[in-house]
Amino acid sequence: MYRLIETMKKLFAGFAFFLSASFLNSQTIQYNQQQKIWALQTDHTTYAVGVNERGELQNLYWGGKLTSPGDLAPAHSVHEWASFDGSPTTTNEEYPGWGGRMYAEPSLKVTLADGVRDLVLKYVDEKHDGNTLQLRCKDINYPLFVTLEYRVYPAEDIIEKRAIIENQTKQVVTLESAQTGVWYLPRDQKYRLTYAAGRWAGEDQLQQQTVEQGAVVLESRRGNTSHQMYPWFALDKNGTATQEHGDVWFGALGWSGNWKIVVEETPMHQVRVTGGYNTFDFSYPLKPGERLETPSYYGGFSAGGFGGASRCLQALEVNEILPDHRNPHPRPVLYNSWEATTFSVNQAGQEVLADKAAKIGVERFVMDDGWFGARNNDHAGLGDWVVNKQKFPNGLQPLIKHVNDLGMDFGLWFEPEMVNPNSDLYRAHPDWVMNFPGRPRSEARNQLVLNLARDDVREYVFHAVDKVISENNIKFIKWDMNRHFSEPGWPEVPIAEQKEIWIKYVQNLYNIIDRLRQKHPGLEIESCSGGGGRVDLGILKRVDEVWTSDNTEAFDRLKIQEGFTYAYTPQIMMAWVTDVPNMNGRSTPLSYRFLVAMQGALGIGSNLNKWSPDDFALATKMIAYYKQIRATVQLGKLYRLLSPRDSNLTANEYVSKDGKQAVLFAFLHSQQFGNVMPNIYLRGLDPNATYKVTRIDKKLNDPHETYTGSYLMNHGVSLKLTGDYDSTSIELQRVE
Numbered sequence: 166m167y168r169l170i171e172t173m174k175k176l177f178a179g180f181a182f183f184l185s186a187s188f189l190n191s192q193t194i195q196y197n198q199q200q201k202i203w204a205l206q207t208d209h210t211t212y213a214v215g216v217n218e219r220g221e222l223q224n225l226y227w228g229g230k231l232t233s234p235g236d237l238a239p240a241h242s243v244h245e246w247a248s249f250d251g252s253p254t255t256t257n258e259e260y261p262g263w264g265g266r267m268y269a270e271p272s273l274k275v276t277l278a279d280g281v282r283d284l285v286l287k288y289v290d291e292k293h294d295g296n297t298l299q300l301r302c303k304d305i306n307y308p309l310f311v312t313l314e315y316r317v318y319p320a321e322d323i324i325e326k327r328a329i330i331e332n333q334t335k336q337v338v339t340l341e342s343a344q345t346g347v348w349y350l351p352r353d354q355k356y357r358l359t360y361a362a363g364r365w366a367g368e369d370q371l372q373q374q375t376v377e378q379g380a381v382v383l384e385s386r387r388g389n390t391s392h393q394m395y396p397w398f399a400l401d402k403n404g405t406a407t408q409e410h411g412d413v414w415f416g417a418l419g420w421s422g423n424w425k426i427v428v429e430e431t432p433m434h435q436v437r438v439t440g441g442y443n444t445f446d447f448s449y450p451l452k453p454g455e456r457l458e459t460p461s462y463y464g465g466f467s468a469g470g471f472g473g474a475s476r477c478l479q480a481l482e483v484n485e486i487l488p489d490h491r492n493p494h495p496r497p498v499l500y501n502s503w504e505a506t507t508f509s510v511n512q513a514g515q516e517v518l519a520d521k522a523a524k525i526g527v528e529r530f531v532m533d534d535g536w537f538g539a540r541n542n543d544h545a546g547l548g549d550w551v552v553n554k555q556k557f558p559n560g561l562q563p564l565i566k567h568v569n570d571l572g573m574d575f576g577l578w579f580e581p582e583m584v585n586p587n588s589d590l591y592r593a594h595p596d597w598v599m600n601f602p603g604r605p606r607s608e609a610r611n612q613l614v615l616n617l618a619r620d621d622v623r624e625y626v627f628h629a630v631d632k633v634i635s636e637n638n639i640k641f642i643k644w645d646m647n648r649h650f651s652e653p654g655w656p657e658v659p660i661a662e663q664k665e666i667w668i669k670y671v672q673n674l675y676n677i678i679d680r681l682r683q684k685h686p687g688l689e690i691e692s693c694s695g696g697g698g699r700v701d702l703g704i705l706k707r708v709d710e711v712w713t714s715d716n717t718e719a720f721d722r723l724k725i726q727e728g729f730t731y732a733y734t735p736q737i738m739m740a741w742v743t744d745v746p747n748m749n750g751r752s753t754p755l756s757y758r759f760l761v762a763m764q765g766a767l768g769i770g771s772n773l774n775k776w777s778p779d780d781f782a783l784a785t786k787m788i789a790y791y792k793q794i795r796a797t798v799q800l801g802k803l804y805r806l807l808s809p810r811d812s813n814l815t816a817n818e819y820v821s822k823d824g825k826q827a828v829l830f831a832f833l834h835s836q837q838f839g840n841v842m843p844n845i846y847l848r849g850l851d852p853n854a855t856y857k858v859t860r861i862d863k864k865l866n867d868p869h870e871t872y873t874g875s876y877l878m879n880h881g882v883s884l885k886l887t888g889d890y891d892s893t894s895i896e897l898q899r900v901e
């Protein structure tokens with residue numbers, strides 16, 4: 166009886182919450198005006214913010230869904246523990262300015278021209294509309310405003326945050342830290358941090374560590390997103406989450422320049438994750454009337470382990486972020502000439518490769534580096550985006566026509582942000598590179614970085630790329646960036662503004678790509694930076710795919726691709742089949758290389774002139790199979806069944822959105838002691854449905870033509886994988 170009364174009370178409390186504000190509420194943003202609580206509701210999560218008695222915005226909750234947010238108590242600042250750990254630093258302020266007694270990582274730090282370096286933000290007003298909420302704060306004295314903008318993605322269980330900082334004072338306000346915000350994790354738990362770190366040709370290696378008191382900084386200071394770390398984190402409770410079980414909080418930044426994520430456990434054991442522009446070498450003066458928007462910071466929660474968390478982010482990218490999100494479509498099978506020809510491109514040679522590529526089912530032919538200026542090696546030519554007449558006496562059109570006549574579209578490589586000192590562009594404009602006068606200009610791969618923050622450089626780059634695309638039937642560009650910033654000087658602007666280069670560079674990069682896309686509807690772009698050096702949710706709004714890694718060695722790729730899919734969708738994960746021996750001196754069978762690459766967006770980078778008839782026959786069969794399953798691989802749900810990090814056997818399964826098709830890929834590293842393989846348990850199927858199996862080889866031991874979902878998930882499938890680098894795939898079609 167007592168429990169019944171309590172339940173009724175709770176129900177009533179929830180009802181009252183809705184009632185009191187029902188006319189103000191949309192489904193996803195529920196506002197209790199009296200209690201000043203905003204509850205951002207996704208299908209399975211709640212994120213709640215309130216206003217405390219000091220008038221500060223205070224984070225109240227982030228985690229599994231509260232069906233009745235009315236259960237939450239109004240915001241109330243934390244009591245004073247000691248003069249050393251006062252309430253202003255122990256209260257979970259939603260967007261803390263550095264001011265007063267705030268000692269944790271601030272979201273915003275400023276210096277005003279009058280010398281004041283104290284910022285205390287209080288709530289002013291709110292606006293909400295559909296899935297968007299804006300909470301405005303203001304400093305206690307100055308008309309310095311911050312608008313916190315939230316967008317709710319209900320189906321993906323993700324909240325997007327952005328901060329807009331506006332200087333309405335009459336003096337310059339210099340921003341010294343401009344973060345998008347902070348995510349607070351539920352208190353009194355230990356957390357394990359997972360992130361992806363790496364380097365050129367070794368991207369996306371998963372790292373895990375327990376969060377202890379202190380701070381872990383994930384960042385790039387290199388000018389672009391970098392291979393060194395991806396702007397993504399995941400935290401699970403007590404280190405207990407597995408692929409498909411356990412609570413995981415995660416977040417990702419959308420910024421392609423210097424970024425920083427600070428994972429911090431405070432002295433009071435509050436875990437908080439601040440993210441935004443990197444504070445390193447950061448200084449951004451806002452003149453009266455100016456504003457700065459911070460990058461988007463996406464955060465989500467999944468009770469379905471790391472797999473569930475990844476599927477949330479992958480769904481967000483496919484449904485909301487990527488340029489084709491309104492009509493997601495699988496990427497075509499691509500051929501790229503780089504590993505076959507490097508800089509030695511010419512019309513006849515490319516046509517021979519194109520003929521062979523078309524025969525095996527390739528849909529897009531891409532000519533890589535070497536087609537422009539004096540580009541015979543990496544010492545010259547970058548910056549001169551005019552067709553090399555020795556290699557292509559009649560321009561690119563005859564080659565493009567040849568490719569189009571074979572039924573493929575044509576793509577071209579650019580590296581627009583760079584210049585070789587040995588180029589016409591540099592000879593004409595040595596001042597266009599970032600530099601400090603009188604200081605060295607450090608070269609990497611014999612090239613310097615153009616100062617894209619300059620508007621004249623931005624216009625040059627836009628028009629140079631636009632001209633080539635306008636004059637030729639180019640459907641795709643691979644946009645490369647093969648080095649990081651050095652000596653990031655911008656001597657033409659006042660000293661106080663020179664550090665804006667970190668931000669303005671990226672804004673202008675975005676501007677160029679956005680304008681190119683607008684002017685050339687249907688143009689697709691791949692983001693490459695010596696492999697996966699520029700992959701983040703900011704660039705993904707404007708490119709269709711990314712080059713995952715310059716390391717195409719298939720066994721290494723299993724780990725790189727695994728790490729990649731923790732944050733990013735297989736739809737954008739370009740994966741090529743290339744020749745062996747490859748990196749590490751390793752040789753794996755062609756079928757293994759195909760199956761590894763078929764787990765993302767498939768490309769071929771081999772020298773087709775060296776392939777045997779058997780290689781062509783296998784490639785034709787594999788590409789035909791890939792075309793049957795690629796919509797599921799690229800747009801479906803990914804289940805990482807067995808990890809290459811902790812198993813001799815790697816297995817991944819993809820299930821189509823409508824549940825009608827599933828695909829399993831399995832890879833054996835090396836068999837030992839004659840051990841037979843353990844069964845592989847599938848996931849995400851309907852236990853009561855029947856699935857018809859299609860085999861590509863004879864490696865499935867289970868003999869029948871059809872199986873129930875319950876068999877496939879509970880009994881598992883038995884595979885005959887033997888020796889070294891064996892692999893297989895099966896396709897399942899739901900029949901009833």
Ligand code: GLA
Binds near residue numbers: 503693
């Ligand atoms: C980078 C890319 C490669 C290739 C070369 C061309 O290294 O990652 O795929 O395009 O540049 O110079």
